[in-house]
Amino acid sequence: MGKALAKSILSGERMALARLLTQVENGSPEGRASLDELFAYTGKAQLIGVTGAPGTGKSSLVNQMALQYRRSEAGYPKRVAIIAVDPSSPFTGGAVLGDRVRMRDLAGDPGVFIRSMASRGSLGGLAQATAAMVQVFDAAGFDVILIETVGAGQTEVDIARLAHTTLVVEAPGLGDEIQAIKAGILEIADILVINKADLPGVENAEYALRGMLGLAHPVEKVFHHHGQAMSMPGSEPVNAVLWVPPILRTVATDGTGVGELLAAIERHAQHLRATGDWGRRERTRLESELEALLTETLVTQFRLSFPADRYEKLIDRLVQRSLSPWEAVRELLKKPK
């Protein structure tokens, strides 16, 4: 069923791509069948996660990164896909609006594909749907996939784990210290970006971030050498070299610093390959994807094997407090059906 569609994707048909992305987002059987077909063609794209609080100019930065990936230089242009994971509520229409604003800059370029995704209520949720979309773009031959998430909740962290390189975007004057501490998001940052770096307060923002990085990556273990982390001489073997997240400044509205950002991403990719972390991240990613699919399937199968009214009756007993939730689970699993 998914064979014809998969073939169209592999031969680069844009309409087919749009259709498959919708099917994947909806979890349709044809979407799943196509994913099975396409999986063998994945594993080539570079995945870059971009996260940060609202107001940091994340979307403009992602736009600029895409534009620079499209320039004609050695090693470029690269084909770029953007997945904007936007948990906006349906009534605000945030995702749609975002797409429209973006289209102005990148419209008409067949080497760029932008897709927004709103919240999904299903078991697997956003992270799972995003993983599937990444596979589609990867198989379709996009070199770089930018995954943009809003905020810093658990979902965003899960999605960031999909990426080879994760950027955390801050901006001056947003109460950066609090945002970053509260979100506990620094651990997932491979590169920190202070966007809107032409605004006052940029020094303070960088100072605060540097202080927190010191906590996250104790200085005794590493020292900086022209922006690259090295292990203390003689202390660790090469493959244990730590990556200390660099702090970069950008002004997305005019492109300042975005070239340097792309260079830092490339350095991080080389670091991942040199240390073997590239393969380890890949494996972890596939492992959690398998786990999510397995969980979804086990629960669905179990629910189907079980008469709905018996389930409802158990919930009645929970409401009456005559059975505890754990007792209910034991009750459900007793019958060897």
Place this chain on the structure above:
Amino acid sequence: MGKALAKSILSGERMALARLLTQVENGSPEGRASLDELFAYTGKAQLIGVTGAPGTGKSSLVNQMALQYRRSEAGYPKRVAIIAVDPSSPFTGGAVLGDRVRMRDLAGDPGVFIRSMASRGSLGGLAQATAAMVQVFDAAGFDVILIETVGAGQTEVDIARLAHTTLVVEAPGLGDEIQAIKAGILEIADILVINKADLPGVENAEYALRGMLGLAHPVEKVFHHHGQAMSMPGSEPVNAVLWVPPILRTVATDGTGVGELLAAIERHAQHLRATGDWGRRERTRLESELEALLTETLVTQFRLSFPADRYEKLIDRLVQRSLSPWEAVRELLKKPK
């Protein structure tokens, strides 16, 4: 095993309560056994969720609410538990600091118990651990349980669903419009609070919120009557009366508006009881708790029934792209072991 501990909780021993909360957070077998014992004593507490972006003064507001619930008037004092769900990373120690600041105001009052909870990596995650803590406090006889969450990610929304009444806290000058739209959190708000209402910009914040509420709750369906929502005459039966979230102003630092906030919460509780929504929310809550426990148990059982090396070999094949994730799931479920 959990019987002795459960008995101590029911007889109001504070040290036992602290110990059980730790066990519940860690998912220990004794914790689970105690939860089984205590479940029959739950279902009496009023659960209030409080969420909002960092910088809105949420924690101070929760403190003030607790203080006012402790005053000596008709219907008061009430016993109050606070669960502060804080996804701070371990190295920042945010949760611990928060507790210490709070202790100053509420220290020594045996009718108040404050507990912070940091992120959990387990399958069920924060929402499940919070649900279990709520049960402990409920059984221990706390009348009001305040569940405070930071931010507006999916986790926060899930946790808010635990509550009978959910407050969404905003503050002037935080870029409220963007925050609220992006977060898509307005749908979960039963009451909107503009805290720090002594700051400039409070009018704009309220205006923006009112505009968005209009989108979430179309005016054709309801009209306001002294702050209470009513259905259009003759249009709907009584039990379909809509609740339009009121917008209240508070200054948590001096307690302004907090009495009115408590009154609005009480009105909402009465609304829930009158419409039958109280019972429906209760049922939905227990149902999702059962589902989470069931999922966790099914996956754990499956993984235990399965040789680890066979699982690892499947992941090898995923990495080599010789098998797709869905094919791997089918492979795993084939063997009727």
